[in-house]
Amino acid sequence: MTTGSYSALSSYSRVQILHTLQKRGRRTIADLRDATGLHANTVREHLQRLIDGGYIIVETEQRTTRGRPRALYSAASGAATPSPIAQRKAREAAERGDLMRRIMPETGTTALPTEAVHQLDALVEDLASAGFDPALDENSLSVDISPCPHADADAAQRETLCAVHLTLMDGVLSHAGGPLEVTGMAPSCNPSDCVVQLRFGRPGSR
Structure with missing residues (x-):
């Protein structure tokens, strides 16, 4: 883990x-x-x-x-059952992201709405602090966190682990507030591949 x-x-x-x-x-x-x-x-x-x-x-x-x-x-799942701790983490991640974009304006070029950018700030920071090296693709709205650390786990355990972590990632987006939500993982025959797909789906999405 x-x-x-x-x-x-x-x-x-x-x-x-x-x-x-x-x-x-x-x-x-x-x-x-x-x-x-x-x-x-x-x-x-x-x-x-x-x-x-x-x-x-x-x-x-x-x-x-x-x-x-x-x-x-x-x-904790955002609007339905919010966690003050998770909300604070999301808010602080957005603040750090805004600060970085002010210091380095070239990193702030994006076509995404501000709320979505703040959601991604929270998600990327959460994954990075978990030991992942997330690669964000704003065009395809995907986050590549390969190689999956659970690739060698028992199949039943891996299914549970994936389900829990996908729900946690969606919870991060929900706590951050905005239109993005997790839709699932991109299909792959390699258990080490882990690309999480997002979409505009929450209220206020375009």
């Missing part, structure tokens, strides 16, 4: 937890314990790492009956 901002996902157990939350949402610790087979205390430790990374959020259950409210965990 990679390092940096995705270090919270260096454990496949955390990937499993996040995958469960991405698919089902609003799960309790007991739900996640049953889904993963992990001890409840281990689940708690993993959840805290994922919260600190901006990948999940926690809210208190609203009860209409007597009893202690439970903590409910959801995958």
Whole structure:
């Protein structure tokens, strides 16, 4: 696995937890314990790492009956379930990108709207901090992060890892705010190839 901002996902157990939350949402610790087979205390430790990374959020259950409210965990996904940590990261990436474009105007030549540029700032910075070397192609709206670090993983694990990371990348775009969204990976017979495709699809897209 990679390092940096995705270090919270260096454990496949955390990937499993996040995958469960991405698919089902609003799960309790007991739900996640049953889904993963992990001890409840281990689940708690993993959840805290994922919260600190901006990948999940926690809210208190609203009860209409007597009893202690439970903590409910959801995958952070932008507008639907925003993470303040992920929003801050996206905002700071956009600020750094704007500063770089002011210092080096030649790097700011683009036909994309400002909101989309800020989304790409956030995505590229997030991938770079995760240990990838993303190659952005604005014309084809694609991001090449080959070679895939999970190419040698078991096929079932690789499928889960890809699904989780694609959803995370789309979450970065969503938290940044703008029209771009992830559509999936470009087809390839080589597991080491990883080209993620984007499109204008969110409200406000052209």
